[in-house]
Amino acid sequence: MRYDSNAPRRACGVGLIGLVVAARAAFGDAPVVPEPLAPEAAVKTLKLIDPDLTITLVASEPDVSSPVAAAWDEDGRLFVAEMLDYPRGPASGKVRLLEDRDGDGRYERASTFAEGLNFPNGVLPWNGGVLVTAAPDILFLKDDDGDGRADTRRVVLTGFAEGNTQLRVNGLTWGADGWVYGANGRSDGVVRKPGDPDSAAVPLRFHDFRFRPDTGEIQTVSGFSQFGLPRDDWGRRFPSWNTIPIRHVVLEERTLARNPYLAESATVATILDPADGGRVFPLSPPPTTFNRESTTYFNASCGPTIYRGDLLGDVYRGNAFFGESLTNLVQRRILEHQGPTFLARRAEPDREFLASTDPYFRPVNTATGPDGALYVVDFYREMVEHPDFVPADLRESIEFRRWQNRGRIWRIARKGSTPAQPPRLGQADTGELVALLEHPNGWRRDTAQRLLTNRRDLAALPLLETLARTGATPLGRIHAAWTLDGLGTLDDAIVVGLLADASADVREAAAKLAAGRPGLVEAVATRADDPESRVRFQAAVVLGDSDAPRAVEALARIAARDAEDEWTRLAVLSGLRDTASPFLATLLTAHPEWLATATPGQARLLDATASILGARAIPDELKALAARLAPPAEGEGSAGRIALLLGLSDGLARANRSPRELANQAGFEKLGVLLDRAAETVGSAHANPTDRARALTLLARFRPDDAAALVPALLSADQPPAVQAAAAEAVVEVGSAPLAARIFESWETIPTAPRRAVLAAMIRSTPLAGRLVEAIEDDVVALSELTPAERESLRSSPDSEVAGRAAALLESRTPRDRAEVVARFQPVLSLTGDPGRGRELFVKNCRTCHQHRGDGYKVGPDLSGVASRPESALLKDVLDPNADVSPDLVAFTVLTKRGQTLSGLLVEETAASLKLRAAEGVEESILRSEIEAVRPSGRSLMPEGFEDALGEQGLADLIAFLKQP
Known part of the structure; x- marks a missing residue:
């Protein structure tokens, strides 16, 4: 449905949303x-x-x-x-x-x-x-x-x-x-x-x-x-x-x-x-x-x-x-x-x-x-x-x-508490303010800390140091340290003591204070074995600033213990700039079993670490990684090795190097044995679906012809969803026009979910987008099978010929004047809608981006509460979705250096990467080093033309469904 400023930005400024009682x-x-x-x-x-x-x-x-x-x-x-x-x-x-x-x-x-x-x-x-x-x-x-x-x-x-x-x-x-x-x-x-x-x-x-x-x-x-x-x-x-x-x-x-x-x-x-x-x-x-x-x-x-x-x-x-x-x-x-x-x-x-x-x-x-x-x-x-x-x-x-x-x-x-006399802290002396750092009320602690910092009274220093070392309460100890830090006088020895505090909250906060203090690497490294995961996490954040062997070893211990936690895994990876290779060596020396039987979290950690190494593309590091990819023994699993090779291929692609070059590099001579094992895994109905999916992606990158031969069968209804999804992505990895033709030949036999995945994948690929447009022109694929965002992606293709053909297709069925469209469809308001059919239309056309009473994906506004909205307003929302678009709901198109076209809402942006959210809540992070261009569309993620998919009676049915109390 419509992506505009009306819903997600209600509670702001005054933090409010509307109550219309005079409508x-x-x-x-x-x-x-x-x-x-x-x-x-x-x-x-x-x-x-x-x-x-x-x-x-x-x-x-x-x-x-x-x-x-x-x-x-x-x-x-x-x-x-x-x-x-x-x-x-x-x-x-x-x-x-x-x-x-x-x-x-x-x-x-x-x-x-x-x-x-x-x-x-x-x-x-x-x-x-x-x-x-x-x-x-x-x-x-x-x-x-x-x-x-x-x-x-x-x-x-x-x-x-x-x-x-x-x-x-x-x-x-x-x-x-x-x-x-x-x-x-x-x-x-x-x-x-x-x-x-x-x-x-x-x-x-x-x-x-x-x-x-x-x-x-x-x-x-x-x-x-x-x-x-x-x-x-x-x-x-x-x-x-x-x-x-x-x-x-x-x-x-x-x-x-x-x-x-x-x-x-x-x-x-x-x-x-x-x-x-x-x-x-x-x-x-x-x-x-x-x-x-x-x-x-x-x-x-x-x-x-x-x-x-x-x-x-x-x-x-x-x-x-x-x-x-x-x-x-x-x-x-x-x-x-x-x-x-x-x-x-x-x-x-x-x-x-x-x-x-x-x-x-x-x-x-x-x-x-x-x-x-x-x-x-x-x-x-x-x-x-x-x-x-x-x-x-x-x-x-x-x-x-x-x-x-x-x-x-x-x-x-x-009940029974009496109002306290208003505080008079402005005239409190230094000793009184330091004592307040242990007060049970956070307002008083914060105010005392602020006043002590502003006054910059050196007489407070010995009192604060004593409190930080021997204070009776955890909050008193850490407030004293924060105050010393604000005064620029916090001694490393105090932080070392707090890192060993009995309170996990104090240890966590102390680890934050240790950031930027290179002399505390050893003390922070001792927290790699802390009994509290949040302390280990914060230690990983701080240790990532150091290239010291002790820091790398501690990061490996944290990773081994907390690989299943996504945040700790990310904290560890963020610190592996120049130390990914020794980190991986330390980790796998201590845990060689990961190469055979990696858990999901372990596989993701191996994948991401190898991706960093691939992006660095330093020959000695790649050679060291190759040793980890040695063929597994007969009967031994290969899940970790496959994860490493997948990550390596990702990183190499970001470094503008073809993963297939590996076969000709020293140390990778026996890569074929691992790829043979991957092919066996793909074909095994008894293998774990996640392992099969990873193995298929690997084949698509290194043996595209072999993968192309397998993909059509892996899109069938008898395959696990993870395998179907990997097969859809493999279509783009292979990038083969003949494979696309084979898929379209059997299009009607492919189940809905993998068919949707294939469409989403093809639209991201500039070479295959033209094949998709051709299939739409030949009525093999219905235009209504594409989400509105996918139509917009085709219209925005960097291939001018594809963009022109897509625009011609869309414009032939979508009048340009939306006001005229809204006026033309006013008879919908006099039709009797069927809520049951409306629900079916919602599931088919809307739930990929909207929730309604818990059903669907929350990409755009939740539609559960629109029953009180006038039918005329709902009709306009559907037919003219770009009438009023909130800035944070404008769709963006990202063009990558590898020829991909990605579209969605820009939901997160850092100095190194950005994240898009598209239909079905799917999110994708893209490194800035991979990006050719980022283009705001000025339009909502839902473009115009929904009337083509619904028709007058369909619009009436959908509105009837949404209007149910």
Whole structure:
């Protein structure tokens, strides 16, 4: 279906998605709009699942209006960013300053700290003032004369894109390393310090960022967050998204970029528990929406926090909380360690931590307060849909800013707890601040660390060193080390001690501190045998910076133990720039059995290591690898050897060398024996399907004629899916026109899945794409068998003749004027659709890129929630998919130096590679060294012409299926 800005970018800026309650033009008479509730009445609608917790109001209108973010300074003063100007201005945002002077938990004094701001959506205290995100700038605001109003207004950074007001820079957070981290907001930008030349600007494309507010230094970091970027006690970051409220940054891109031969780009893990699918359980009435995503799943999640306080109880410590502003609730997730990353498991199986029956409760942000309580920022508005996402004929009937003068901030704590007196840390002495580094409330630890670093008081050094060595709590010890590091005085000996700490979290954090300290290689290498996998993972990241034999040996031990873990495997590989050959020798000397019986993870590690060696193409290294490919003994397996040879051939191809040249090189004379064994494996119905698939790929590269003879039979219905998929890819590996002809001769006998795989493979091959176009012209292959993205790939072929023939085919059946097409198909709206037939059409045409109630692939928007969308709007979505395309949903075409044409969404980009996601969620990483050109199409992944595949009745059937409640 349609890839546009309407669904995936709902919960941004203010972190919200639309509730259209005045859509008279689409739904007839509008429903009666309930009146807003006064704060005293609204609190009665808020239901906490834990009876031992209580929620109270700490601030409301007129003291706060349209609040979207809140943060406390060292003296407990609360700064609130008010996005009064949402959604379209004029610029009239404010920062309000609230004070609780009597310590009763209510902020009875309020003043305007700054006004006239451009859609402010984030605030963070620093240096006696606050940093505020207000694209295109991050501002520093400070009250110099004590009157409660900012006298200083200075631009710290500028160049953040002013996209949709829901999609702007936000989420400032102090990192454990003393940098300020920020969420991209999905509008990107090219950012610099004012006065710096354009050449010093940093492009943010698809990245979050960090900066130093005192110097303006800025760097991109892994992750791409929409609204909110929290961290936990140990400095781990958790990017957010409206439909994926929490992910985890496992690797930094700079770690992967250190190895230019590594064709991998994964840095962020999706950690939501797949067992629940992201369900939400609201108490409020179902909203009417115009987006395509289900309101029974995450739709408008925003403002996440990792709870780091002490007033809710130990069971909540380290839990993730995030608002679901569309469905009026706050969900809780428990973060469970799973190797180097986490599983975010639902805390309550079928209810929510906090839910409201009030449809105007808009929890857009959450935070841990100075008192250790959990705070919820409530935007409290009727309309939160951005006008851009509402059909034009409805916009005039909707008052988008109604109730913009309301807003609440709520406090959640354990019953019986009394509000703490506001902290007065601004006047605390050095000893008091160092002692606070052991406080159970993360807010106090962070604030003490920030103040100590800013003061640069040398009297703190002996106290910090003592705490780092002998502190009573793990968090106290590591906070002391972080503070010393921020002061530039952290001694290697302290890090060595922390690497041996009793706490795995401390050891993991200490390994991060060891990065860039070459004298600590030996100490870090001892962590290769750490009992905790996340510590071994972090050790691998650090050891990859060293070429020392001790580091290589330790990496081999980590790889041997953790080969099945994808993140540890990637961390190890990222460090094998110049040491891949000694690493492989060390690994296989200790584990020669891998050559015969490699597990899936071991095979992938061998494959990737050999690929690095092939890409380096250094003769001595290739000769050493050849020794590992010696023919196996009679009866011995060959899975590891085949993996090595596959990886080697990949790497050689990236180095623009034909793998077939190996047969003529010294050391590879007996390669034929291994290829004979591969042929036997392919033909063995009793062999493991994965081994058969690998063996077939190997044959296709080294004995293409032999592979071509086998491929047609391996596409048949009696073959395992892994073998069918490998056979489809072998068509391109072989690159033979006669093989393509043989496949098309038996096209109707090939099952759907391998047939789809063959089409996808041929389209990527410039030589074979012409054969495919010919088959379509001859009506052997139906145009409707191609996905819309595949049609676009043919149209974009680097072979001008193929592109022209494909364009002629498509244009002969696809009118250019989409408005005319939409008008011509209006009679569809008067037809009676059959939902059953519509489901069949969805499965055939849509599920490769869309999910509907759990069925399908989530490449484009989830269509589970479009039942409330008008039929006329759905019809236009299908027929005119390029009317409004979000920048991050534009299809890209990548041309490689090997003549491949790849198309899909650009989902990840590093200095060394990029990753495309195409139909069926298939992702492919491509090294930049392989890329000839990258071309944004300016169009969605779903191009025009769907009416050809569906027809009028088919469109009516599909709409009827999607409209089912």
